[in-house]
Amino acid sequence: MSSSPKACSWRPWIWAVEFLASNHAETSILTDLVKKIPDDVLENDAKNVKELASLRILESLDVSRKGKCNGVGFAPSDCCENVLRQESLEPNYDLSESETLRSDVESFVENKRLCLPKCTLKQLKDVILKDGNLLPSSLKERSGLLINNLSDGVTKRPPEGSNCDAPENRKVEDLSSVKRVVEDSVTANQRVASACKQMIVFNAYPNFGAAMKRKRDAFCTQQVVEGNELASFNENRRVEDVPGGMVSDSGRDESNLDKEPQRKFFKGDISSKNVDYDFVASKKLKMSSTIEADLLRNNKQATRNVGKMTQGADEPKKVGEHCAELRTLGGSRKATTHKTKSCDEAKNKCEQSCSLISPNSLCCGGVKATMENDHQREFLSSVGTYHDENDDIFVRENTFSNAQYSDSQDTLAKLNGQKEELCTICKIGGQLLVCSSGSCQRVVHERCLGGVPTFDAKRRFYCPFCAYSRAAAEYSDCKKQLSLTRKALASFMDREKYRLRNSNVLGRENENHLRETDVSDKCIEQNNLQNSASRVNHARSMIHMKEKPSGSFDLISSREGERVVLVTGDENTVAKRNAERSGRSASCQSIREQVQQVPELDVHNGKVYNSFCGGSKELPVVEKLQEVLEQPNGVILVKNNEERKIASQAVRDSEVHNSNCKDLKITHGNEPLTETSREQDVSDQLLVLPCVPAKPLRCVEGTSGKQDDKSVACHSFRFQKQEQHYPYPSVPQLRRKKVPWSDAEEEALKEGVRRFANNHDKVMPWKKILEFGAEIFDNHRTAIDLKDKWRNICKGSPKV
DNA sequence: GTAGGGTTAGCC
DNA sequence: GGCTAACCCTAC
Numbered sequence: 144m145s146s147s148p149k150a151c152s153w154r155p156w157i158w159a160v161e162f163l164a165s166n167h168a169e170t171s172i173l174t175d176l177v178k179k180i181p182d183d184v185l186e187n188d189a190k191n192v193k194e195l196a197s198l199r200i201l202e203s204l205d206v207s208r209k210g211k212c213n214g215v216g217f218a219p220s221d222c223c224e225n226v227l228r229q230e231s232l233e234p235n236y237d238l239s240e241s242e243t244l245r246s247d248v249e250s251f252v253e254n255k256r257l258c259l260p261k262c263t264l265k266q267l268k269d270v271i272l273k274d275g276n277l278l279p280s281s282l283k284e285r286s287g288l289l290i291n292n293l294s295d296g297v298t299k300r301p302p303e304g305s306n307c308d309a310p311e312n313r314k315v316e317d318l319s320s321v322k323r324v325v326e327d328s329v330t331a332n333q334r335v336a337s338a339c340k341q342m343i344v345f346n347a348y349p350n351f352g353a354a355m356k357r358k359r360d361a362f363c364t365q366q367v368v369e370g371n372e373l374a375s376f377n378e379n380r381r382v383e384d385v386p387g388g389m390v391s392d393s394g395r396d397e398s399n400l401d402k403e404p405q406r407k408f409f410k411g412d413i414s415s416k417n418v419d420y421d422f423v424a425s426k427k428l429k430m431s432s433t434i435e436a437d438l439l440r441n442n443k444q445a446t447r448n449v450g451k452m453t454q455g456a457d458e459p460k461k462v463g464e465h466c467a468e469l470r471t472l473g474g475s476r477k478a479t480t481h482k483t484k485s486c487d488e489a490k491n492k493c494e495q496s497c498s499l500i501s502p503n504s505l506c507c508g509g510v511k512a513t514m515e516n517d518h519q520r521e522f523l524s525s526v527g528t529y530h531d532e533n534d535d536i537f538v539r540e541n542t543f544s545n546a547q548y549s550d551s552q553d554t555l556a557k558l559n560g561q562k563e564e565l566c567t568i569c570k571i572g573g574q575l576l577v578c579s580s581g582s583c584q585r586v587v588h589e590r591c592l593g594g595v596p597t598f599d600a601k602r603r604f605y606c607p608f609c610a611y612s613r614a615a616a617e618y619s620d621c622k623k624q625l626s627l628t629r630k631a632l633a634s635f636m637d638r639e640k641y642r643l644r645n646s647n648v649l650g651r652e653n654e655n656h657l658r659e660t661d662v663s664d665k666c667i668e669q670n671n672l673q674n675s676a677s678r679v680n681h682a683r684s685m686i687h688m689k690e691k692p693s694g695s696f697d698l699i700s701s702r703e704g705e706r707v708v709l710v711t712g713d714e715n716t717v718a719k720r721n722a723e724r725s726g727r728s729a730s731c732q733s734i735r736e737q738v739q740q741v742p743e744l745d746v747h748n749g750k751v752y753n754s755f756c757g758g759s760k761e762l763p764v765v766e767k768l769q770e771v772l773e774q775p776n777g778v779i780l781v782k783n784n785e786e787r788k789i790a791s792q793a794v795r796d797s798e799v800h801n802s803n804c805k806d807l808k809i810t811h812g813n814e815p816l817t818e819t820s821r822e823q824d825v826s827d828q829l830l831v832l833p834c835v836p837a838k839p840l841r842c843v844e845g846t847s848g849k850q851d852d853k854s855v856a857c858h859s860f861r862f863q864k865q866e867q868h869y870p871y872p873s874v875p876q877l878r879r880k881k882v883p884w885s886d887a888e889e890e891a892l893k894e895g896v897r898r899f900a901n902n903h904d905k906v907m908p909w910k911k912i913l914e915f916g917a918e919i920f921d922n923h924r925t926a927i928d929l930k931d932k933w934r935n936i937c938k939g940s941p942k943v
Numbered sequence: 944g945t946a947g948g949g950t951t952a953g954c955c
Numbered sequence: 956g957g958c959t960a961a962c963c964c965t966a967c
Contacts, residue, residue, distance in 0.1 A: 152963075268955090281953075284956085304954095370964095471959090807962095840960070878950090878951070878952090878961095878962065878963075879962060880962095881951090881952070881953080881961050881962070882961080883960080883961080884960085884961085905945095905946090906944080906945060906946085907945075908944085908945090909945070910944065910945095926944070926945080927944090927945080927946095927962085927963085928944070928961080928962075930946075930947095931960085931961065931963095932960085932961080934946090934947085935959085935960060935961080
């Protein structure tokens, strides 16, 4: 075929209009599109478009006024344009749908629709589907047509031709832009399927006017099942797939029979949808105009077929073509000609026909096996197209399940191999690594990777992009898993610790790790221990056995490494802090266990203490004694005369067992402390037995909240933190809950820094600052927290 | 105990 | 995803 360059440039436009005209587009849109085509092109190269457009206009006329005549006034060979002229309706494409035609127009339209060649795009697609070598595999893959090659093993030589789709005007450019978009789309297949599906639905609901709507509604009401759109589609498809086995009577009866699938179509609540014309029109642009020769051949073939059909010479062929037309042009229009037979009758016929078809024969391959001549194959290729576009899975399943079409399977393998032939990087073939990621199409040479290929455990290759994505996803998953595991472990540890404490099987773990405990603070009340005498005596025995120079009062050091020290009133806040920091409940639990575990011992000095913190005057002596033994600098802090007496007694006792205590000095707590003694005292505070509230408001109810602070101080205990011993490997602890800093805390911190900061030493005594603001800082604050917070403050305003 | 870097969670 | 504050870890 020889076309002018101008015609070539308009070809995509013509094809698009043609497609629209074949699919019941709005006449107003259609006429506008036709008007855009230059007259010379329209007369010479777009006659089919004119014909289709005219036919569409005829179709769109008010059928209620067309009458009942069978229509013999127009021959199928007459062109629609002439019919319009004869009806005094010049084809100026500005027609109103309310125009009246003679009654035979309807029949003419029906016959004309059957006679006209198939839409060029449809033919184009069929040709492509027939010839696996016609287009590059990549293009076929993108177009979504690749699988259809399986249904037709016919191989054709690629036709020759020129590339005429270069845009020469704005319209063509618009289409070309769409083409580019479509070519880049990896979901082309789905879109084609969707478009075709919509098209079929659209065809089922042409704009026939009120009369046909009533007919259609009547059809719908006869359907038993209110299936959805897809179900209706599938059922209709099965009916259409039976050309080989469905032999109609002849002539008009065939139309009647064909109405049944349409009625099947109407089962669901189908609404008219807009066909993705743009997409379909753009898809054709991907096809080279070199296949035009094949298209023309198909057109001629279609014309011949129409001629044969009208003569009633080839019944199976008629059926096949008719079904094809039904599929492509919308059989509902034919339903308009159903005048004599009831819907039920047609339905019964259809069902009877369907019953003759085995499930296997419903697939394109199965049907193809029953067809022998070329024409039938041609038709079936269309069927295959239809299947693929609308139900790709259906085609795949049936194709691969049909063992007798090994050639098709071979074709698939071949095509699959073809798509991996070029390296994504260098665009050269060879041995390529194919990315195993499902959505990734990259194939590369190993040398083009620029590094070592990434394989998974199953030796599957992943391109760097996918490898990174997988790694990132895996990393994210691992982090989530880690977080969950840590929380689960922390929860388990807490439960386990609680259990161990109660069972006394293992030594307690460091209470600092008990950040969350469910033990009630009321346990403090239980610190009035019944076995205090034995405990104290045990302590004394331990003191006597002390050999360490530090003289640590290792009351339970064999298991916990905690020692009891005495604190003065000045250190009450520190004790309080330590008590709360360590967890009051845990501490009291610890003490209770300690007491319970201390065996009954002979009283060293013949005195028995009634209570551990309830007014005994002997216990403070022991405590003070420990302090005596612990004071390397020989200073013992006391607050009052009572304490002084206690300390004196302790010193005397210690002198019995330890000559190193001779230099001990008893100092009143109100007296200024030397830096050394002060820090020494502070340094040993970690845990405090909260048998007496350090902070009355936060103390346990019922304890000596109103008790004199001084006596309270005397009866406070602290437990020194020692090396942590875990029965299991060290594991990350549960992260503390974030506690925002209050303004008061910040101010206290700043004040503390101002007071304790040493210009000559960059080391900040955070511990001191913490003590300084102990009343203000949150109980959970640590010196490190202060340091971090100060760092943050400095970041915001370095001059603070 | 402290400093400094790293990590995490919440917010935008 | 970036930023920030709070928290954590490790070396000294």
